[in-house]
Amino acid sequence: MMEFKKEDVEKNKFLAAISYIPLLFIVTFAVAPNSEFAKAHAKQGLILFIVEVINGILSLIPIIGFLFKFLVGAVLFIVAVVAFVYAITGNYWKIPFVGDISEEIKI
Numbered sequence: 001m002m003e004f005k006k007e008d009v010e011k012n013k014f015l016a017a018i019s020y021i022p023l024l025f026i027v028t029f030a031v032a033p034n035s036e037f038a039k040a041h042a043k044q045g046l047i048l049f050i051v052e053v054i055n056g057i058l059s060l061i062p063i064i065g066f067l068f069k070f071l072v073g074a075v076l077f078i079v080a081v082v083a084f085v086y087a088i089t090g091n092y093w094k095i096p097f098v099g100d101i102s103e104e105i106k107i
Helices: 006-018 025-031 036-058 064-088 098-103
Strands: none
Touching: 006 025, 006 036, 006 064, 025 036, 036 064, 036 098
16 A cells, blocks of 8 residues: 655645546646655546547447447446545545556656
8 A cells, every 4th residue: 555645645635636537637747746645646547548548449349339438438437436535535545457557657
């Protein structure tokens, strides 16, 4: 489990939370480049966004695209909402699979 400084969490939990709204992870990277807490959430937001883009592309496939669009889209939405709530309350949830990938990003 990742540990963050209390003052970093308190100061940047709003920025961490908005990282899960599509494309707003860019704002977090720009506004809080030195916050480990905000960056950890922003990196997960980036990975979720990439998965959303891939889902959008896969949704163009006839017949099974419908399943991708709605089922994967619903799962991504729920995961983003849960992660948003964790962040806004000053906590960090390492999203399964996404968290492991995001830890490999060096920003």
